[in-house]
Amino acid sequence: MPWNRVPLIGGLECYTEENNRRFHMPGHRNEEALPELRFLRERLYAYDVTEVPGTDNLHHAEGILKESEVLLTKALGAGESHYCVNGSTAVNYAMIHGLFQPGDVVLVQRNCHQSVYNALAMARLTPQYLLPEVDPTFLLPTGVSPKTVIQAYAEHPEAKGVILTSPSYYGTVTDLQAISAFVREQGMLLLVDEAHGAHFPFSPLLPKSAMAQGAHASAVSFHKTLPCLTQGAVLNLSADLSPLQRERVRHWLRIFQTTSPSYTLLASMEMARHLMETQGEARIEALILRLDALKAALREVPGLQVMDGKALDPTRLILRTPFHGAQVDAWLRRVHHIQAEMSEGQNLVFLLSAFDAPESWDALEAALKSLPSAAEEFSLLAETSPLVLTLPLRVLPEEEVLFLPAEEVPFSQAEGRICAERIIPYPPGVPLILPGEEISGEILTRLQTLLSSGHPLNRTKSAQSGHLYVVTK
Numbered sequence: 474m475p476w477n478r479v480p481l482i483g484g485l486e487c488y489t490e491e492n493n494r495r496f497h498m499p500g501h502r503n504e505e506a507l508p509e510l511r512f513l514r515e516r517l518y519a520y521d522v523t524e525v526p527g528t529d530n531l532h533h534a535e536g537i538l539k540e541s542e543v544l545l546t547k548a549l550g551a552g553e554s555h556y557c558v559n560g561s562t563a564v565n566y567a568m569i570h571g572l573f574q575p576g577d578v579v580l581v582q583r584n585c586h587q588s589v590y591n592a593l594a595m596a597r598l599t600p601q602y603l604l605p606e607v608d609p610t611f612l613l614p615t616g617v618s619p620k621t622v623i624q625a626y627a628e629h630p631e632a633k634g635v636i637l638t639s640p641s642y643y644g645t646v647t648d649l650q651a652i653s654a655f656v657r658e659q660g661m662l663l664l665v666d667e668a669h670g671a672h673f674p675f676s677p678l679l680p681k682s683a684m685a686q687g688a689h690a691s692a693v694s695f696h697k698t699l700p701c702l703t704q705g706a707v708l709n710l711s712a713d714l715s716p717l718q719r720e721r722v723r724h725w726l727r728i729f730q731t732t733s734p735s736y737t738l739l740a741s742m743e744m745a746r747h748l749m750e751t752q753g754e755a756r757i758e759a760l761i762l763r764l765d766a767l768k769a770a771l772r773e774v775p776g777l778q779v780m781d782g783k784a785l786d787p788t789r790l791i792l793r794t795p796f797h798g799a800q801v802d803a804w805l806r807r808v809h810h811i812q813a814e815m816s817e818g819q820n821l822v823f824l825l826s827a828f829d830a831p832e833s834w835d836a837l838e839a840a841l842k843s844l845p846s847a848a849e850e851f852s853l854l855a856e857t858s859p860l861v862l863t864l865p866l867r868v869l870p871e872e873e874v875l876f877l878p879a880e881e882v883p884f885s886q887a888e889g890r891i892c893a894e895r896i897i898p899y900p901p902g903v904p905l906i907l908p909g910e911e912i913s914g915e916i917l918t919r920l921q922t923l924l925s926s927g928h929p930l931n932r933t934k935s936a937q938s939g940h941l942y943v944v945t946k
């Protein structure tokens with residue numbers, strides 16, 4: 474095939490040809506070994522249908538989709554669960570729009586995904602941010618403590634709800650049980666972005682799901698950790714919400730999704746649920762056992778630190794090296810044909826799956842054990858904390874800033890000005906600063922650290938290097 478005529482396909486073919494062991498999203502792996510996934514793969518085009526008699530309608534499910542959602546609800550332990558073909562992004566939009574009204578004050582974990590910030594701006598809510606705890610070794614933001622929520626509520630008793638992310642991209646989990654008890658006592662709502670925790674309901678060895686811990690609504694991305702095609706996600710609603718509240722969320726879920734949902738994707742979500750119900754528990758047990766052994770072996774490797782602890786998804790592998798993480802990431806791919814999910818600073822994130830071929834875990838262990846022998850290939854990265862440890866001052870709502878004149882200024886003149894663009898390190902998609910927030914010295918330092926390490930940044934405006942867009946005075 475002339476790749477220059479189909480450059481996108483050409484690029485995907487190149488990546489596929491490299492035959493890398495994938496420790497990144499999506500969560501489907503090793504399809505060849507799974508008859509259920511081979512079955513779907515063979516019907517990829519045949520199942521790509523529209524709403525014709527017999528195929529039901531996602532926006533008004535009454536037939537096979539309704540039947541499938543009943544099984545989904547039971548598997549996920551929710552009051553009701555609904556498929557979403559636009560990822561947890563659209564689920565976050567729907568639950569935030571459906572459960573709050575314009576002008577409401579909400580307590581929001583600061584290290585939440587950009588989709589939560591999008592929803593806050595679109596729904597015109599007023600966020601009061603909750604600062605997460607920080608892992609002292611890995612210098613990563615983790616979860617929000619119950620104490621932080623209680624303190625923020627004391628300062629903002631008008632708050633209508635709390636929006637948290639658990640697990641985080643790094644697999645750290647929050648004590649949702651304690652927080653939901655407090656939130657419910659105050660008559661607030663608890664919404665949880667559980668995009669990375671779709672596997673939780675399927676094994677007692679994993680942290681409890683947000684639904685099981687008393688959340689009113691949650692968003693889960695099937696495609697991140699389950700054997701499911703990209704974009705597959707689920708909205709969970711608690712039976713404790715009123716019929717009106719639930720109807721409002723369903724209303725917004727319809728609005729935020731395409732009117733032409735992919736049946737191939739819906740079928741992939743149903744198969745993922747079925748696979749997890751029939752094989753998930755045993756496979757997760759095997760994965761955790763193997764990963765425990767792998768972590769023990771890696772702890773013996775000079776220079777490597779392995780994240781561990783109770784408040785962590787045991788299927789995720791987070792490593793810290795003395796080196797530039799992006800260089801280690803590139804070396805793993807070039808030399809060992811292993812692709813990690815991401816690197817940030819000195820840290821590397823690997824997404825392991827219950828459906829990985831066990832040989833992939835062996836290959837990962839062998840590659841990481843050989844890291845010290847390749848040490849001269851990497852530069853050492855100074856122990857800087859790339860984190861922002863204070864909450865930025867929100868001077869204007871983001872949705873208003875978009876209508877104000879903005880100008881480009883060099884970093885040296887940016888401190889104290891109001892930011893007019895979004896800067897989002899991607900991955901993990903957690904904004905560093907939003908339009909309407911004051912640019913502090915701390916944010917500038919963090920931005921410079923990210924730029925000098927070459928970390929990819931999504932910016933809503935393309936300023937020259939070393940410049941930022943700010944609101945004109």
Ligand SMILES: Cc1ncc(COP(=O)(O)O)c(C=O)c1O
Nearest residue numbers: 559560561562586666668694706
């Ligand atoms: C914490 C978190 N929430 C939500 C999302 C959005 O999920 P999706 O990609 O399914 O739209 C992501 C995506 O990376 C995420 O990391």
